[in-house]
Amino acid sequence: MTTESPTLVALIGRPNVGKSTLFNRMTRRRDAIVDPTPGVTRDRHYARITWEEHPFVLVDTGGIDDEDDTITGHIREQASRAIDEADLVLFLMDGRQGLTPSDAEIVDMLRRTEKKVFFVVNKIDSPELELELLSPFWELGVDKLWPLSADHGYGYRSLMDGLVEYLEKTEVSLDLPEDTIKLAFLGRPNVGKSSMINRIIGEERMVVSDIAGTTRDAVDTLLSRDKYNYLLIDTAGIRRKGKTRDKLEKFSILKALGSLARCDIALVLIDAEEGITEQDTKIIGYTQEQGRAIILLINKWDLIKDDLKRQKWLMQEIELATNFIPFAPVLKVSAKTGYGVKRLFPEIGKVYRQFHARFPxxxxxxxxxxxxxxxxxxxxxxxxxxxxxxxxxxxxxxxxxxxxxxxxxxxxxxxxxxxxxxxxxxxxxxxxxxxxxxxxxxxxxxxx
Missing domain, CATH: 3.30.300.20 (K homology (KH) domain)
Structure with a gap:
């Protein structure tokens, strides 16, 4: 039993072919609430979009291109990750610059995938230019080329109508009992998300490992407790951004964000031993961008249970770092020993009732x-x-x-x-x- 996340569509291509321009054109149609909350991330390389009642998540990989890259290795790695993680791929090439060896190499990679790929030739803004500039790209031997001007809109509707054929019309929930409370467990790798879910359900339904990143995609578990039903969504750990290679984790982040979009309450785990990090606050920011209720779980509390000085310092640091969500409940827990876990469900009930409350x-x-x-x-x-x-x-x-x-x-x-x-x-x-x-x-x- 699972619930489906929106289709993930990745924009890939060499630097300066127009990925960000196309991203901006596509995101103008999204129904987004811009949250003025201080501390909320302003990273705009992804967006939830609906075109003709078909929702999907779009990611622009432009943020991982380095201007001084003179070899194709980095671009090859970017394309490889897109192939692995995305559901659909939009591969942009530059019609003005013409076909390049890098383009041909990436097309060879894409040809071997079972994923649907749209081969888009950008910077073509008229039928006359289409005839002139598109012909070299037929050497690639692909079935269809999509001429486009991301800047002026030529060919845009045709591309989007073609994309729609491969998108679900609505996000689907499968066989969930009515009024199921959906909980997404988020956090950095190895913070204890799967262990916490195992503690809650009381059995080892998931692989728990000390190796960071064991849970690659979201895993759902339906739990019936008392008279209530809960969907527990375990997500891949959201890694910190650092080197260019780390930025490729953007796709894994989007998998987690897809899970976040379909939950009521985000349970964000923080490592009591390591303390709250910048990446923790970014994850919290993601929850607020999407307007989710949130409960902070300070996990591994057993490791500092006898260190009162450390406890005081940690709570002060968390209060300071999360001052933009002063309403969020904070629970001290241990997935390993079970400490504090029994207080979780009463808190979930209070938060859920407020989250769905209506007033005259x-x-x-x-x-x-x-x-x-x-x-x-x-x-x-x-x-x-x-x-x-x-x-x-x-x-x-x-x-x-x-x-x-x-x-x-x-x-x-x-x-x-x-x-x-x-x-x-x-x-x-x-x-x-x-x-x-x-x-x-x-x-x-x-x-x-």
């Missing part, structure tokens, strides 16, 4: 009126900002739209104030809360 509009508007009375919105361009009314527009996480006369004039600090008032007034102390602003529609207003 009348109560929300009273809360808004009280907040405005306590602290009025500031002036904007010589006039007072007005907040007319509010309503909840979604759950998971609870998101509230506030209708205002000038939404663009509302400073982040006032948005944060309202968010905190909503959080306190509604008892949402364990989850992320979103407050967005919309302009009041004016009926009968003439369009200029």
């Amino acid at each position: 509009t009348a109560a929300l508007n009273q809360l808004l009126a009280d907040a405005v009375a306590h602290h009025s919105p500031p002036m904007y361009r010589g006039r007072r900002l007005k907040l007319y009314y509010t309503a909840q527009i979604k759950t998971a996480p609870p998101t509230f739209a506030v209708v205002a006369n000038a939404p663009k004039g509302i400073h982040f600090s006032y948005q944060r104030y309202l968010t905190n008032r909503f959080r306190e007034g509604l008892g949402l102390d364990r989850i992320p809360v979103r407050v967005v602003f919309k302009e009041r529609s004016r009926k009968g207003q003439k369009k200029k």
Whole structure:
């Protein structure tokens, strides 16, 4: 029994062939919430996209190209990882520069894979140029070439329509009981994710090893406990970025992000012996980019249980590093001994109920009126900002739209104030809360 993650589509190719340009064109159509939370990662080499109701995850490998690479070895490694990890591959070549030996070598690799590959010739922006520039690329012997101008859009719809044929229309859940609570276990390699799941389910259903990266892809386990059902999603460890070779782990990160997208609560494990690292905070940032509820599990607590000084220092470091998610519960646990694990499910229940909570509009508007009375919105361009009314527009996480006369004039600090008032007034102390602003529609207003 599994649930399927969105199709992973990789953009590969030599430097400067237009991968990032195509990435940017494709991501303009995505339904994304830009999270202003300080500390959230700004790494934008991946995006969740929906085209004609077909969702997929796109990764741009442009971030791993070095300008001083004069040999094909690095590009070959990039292509090899894309072939291994991605479901579909978009291989971009430069129509203006023409066919290169590197292109031919990568095509030879791609020809041997069973994955679907789109061979795209970029920088062709008219039918005339298509006739002129495409002909050398037929020497590659591929069945189909896709002419494209990522910059101007020529050939773009044809490419996307071709891509759609290989995408699932919706993300699928298979045979899950109703109201199953989906939990994704995330963290750096060897932090104890699989061991924690084994401790929870009480049997060795997974291979547990001290070798980092044992769990390559997400593994799902359905657990029934009391009257509730839980889907436990174990993910590949998210490695730190460092050398160019390490950046190739981007694909493994995306596998974990696919699991993150289909969970309710992200359980992020931190190694008590090593302490919280920059990569831990990046993983936490990923959870907030996708609006997930989060519980921090400080694993291997048994290793420092007798060191009070170390415990105090560790908790201070974690509080400092995670100040952008002050709402997140923090539990001290040990997958090895079982310490603290029994407190996990009561906490999961509290977080899940808040994450899916709905509130009556009348109560929300009273809360808004009280907040405005306590602290009025500031002036904007010589006039007072007005907040007319509010309503909840979604759950998971609870998101509230506030209708205002000038939404663009509302400073982040006032948005944060309202968010905190909503959080306190509604008892949402364990989850992320979103407050967005919309302009009041004016009926009968003439369009200029």
